[in-house]
Amino acid sequence: MSGQDAPAEEPRSRVSVARWAADLAMGGRFAVTGGRESWARTIMTAVGVGLGVALLLLASSVPHMYQERNDRGDARSALSFMDTEVKPGPETIRIASAGTTYRDRDIGGMVMAPDGKGKPPLPPGIDRIPAAGEMWVSPALKKLLDSDEGKLLRDRFPYRAIGVIGDSGLSGPTELTYYAGISQKAFGHVNSSYHIDHWGKEKKGKSEPLDPALLLLIIVGCVVLLLPVLIFIATAARFGGERRDRRLAALRLVGADTHMTRRIAAGESLFGSLFGLAVGAGMFLLARQIIGSVEVWGISFFTSDIVPSAPLALVIAAAVPASAVMVTLIALRGIAIEPLGVVRNAKPKRRRLWWRLLLPLLGMALLLPLADGFGAAAAAVAT
Known part of the structure; x- marks a missing residue:
């Protein structure tokens, strides 16, 4: 049974x-x-x-x-934590920070010039290094420069815009930033320039x-x-x-x-x-x-x-x-x-404290x- x-x-x-x-x-x-x-x-x-x-x-x-x-942000970082400074060569690029502020809004920027005739590293979001007098701008910065609000800002940029930076080179869609090209001689008037042979931080481990x-x-x-x-x-x-x-x-x-x-x-x-x-x-x-x-x-x-x-x-x-x-x-x-x-049931229930x-x-x-x-x-x- x-x-x-x-x-x-x-x-x-x-x-x-x-x-x-x-x-x-x-x-x-x-x-x-x-x-x-x-x-x-x-x-x-x-x-x-x-x-x-x-x-x-x-x-x-x-x-x-x-x-x-x-x-x-890590992919476009240009900071080098190596013990030895990168020496200029045909596949390096000289860069310097060139940020500014406009009406309480921070505008990131970087000026650059190739060190040789080789293939310098490209920052994310652009397909070629800007020549002297050229610049790549973010979509938000381009919109600002083209508007009446950015009329005074345009006088600060003696560069010709040749394109917009892609999403891979921006932290967000409203970021104001640019990459500008200058000559090697112009770096004599720029503070804290340095050379790099790659962009981005090297990730170690997870x-x-x-x-x-x-x-x-x-x-x-x-x-x-x-x-x-x-x-x-x-x-x-x-x-x-x-x-x-x-x-x-x-x-x-x-x-x-x-x-x-x-x-x-x-x-x-x-x-x-x-x-x-x-x-x-x-x-x-x-x-x-x-x-x-x-x-x-x-x-x-x-x-x-x-x-x-x-x-x-x-x-x-x-x-x-x-x-x-x-x-x-x-x-x-x-x-x-x-x-x-x-x-x-309208009877009040006993309240529990736990x-x-x-x-x-x-x-x-x-x-x-x-x-x-x-x-x-x-x-x-x-x-």
């Missing part, structure tokens, strides 16, 4: 999973066919979830944005890890952005319309138990959250285009930099629908769904790894 009873457990577990799927699917159908109230609740849930998903995708894109910007302070900011940002989404879903689940209450009561009347009706209600939230994922993806793509033309504190990013981390994107895509189901089931525990109607203390303790635990960094920063400010 024991050998015959063992296989009976597998169909029971399969039925349980199948029942969950069937109940959630029925809730999804009710969200579509439940009339104007259901559609209004679904759209509101989708918009709320979409806003949260878009912001979560943007937050998960910060590591990639940070890395791409640093990589471009890339630098993300700044712990920035990582903490991303974690806190994701938590802060996710909480309003969960609260929004819970509110929508608890305060349904009269038609929805009658539908849930009718399900109890035809034989559904309390758990089944809660799963069906969770299916409506699940459909709204899946709809919200699509809305959030569309909002994220729109936000990418806007961020690509915005500068904050002198920092800007290309649209191609704003790419969410694949593991984090998968977590968001799985966590948001799962959270919608979980929050709806928890929110409906205080609602009595009976065959004759839906009764909401989970309120958990969040501050978790925040302090996240700050512990940064204690040394904060102490060093304070000491630097004091000195």
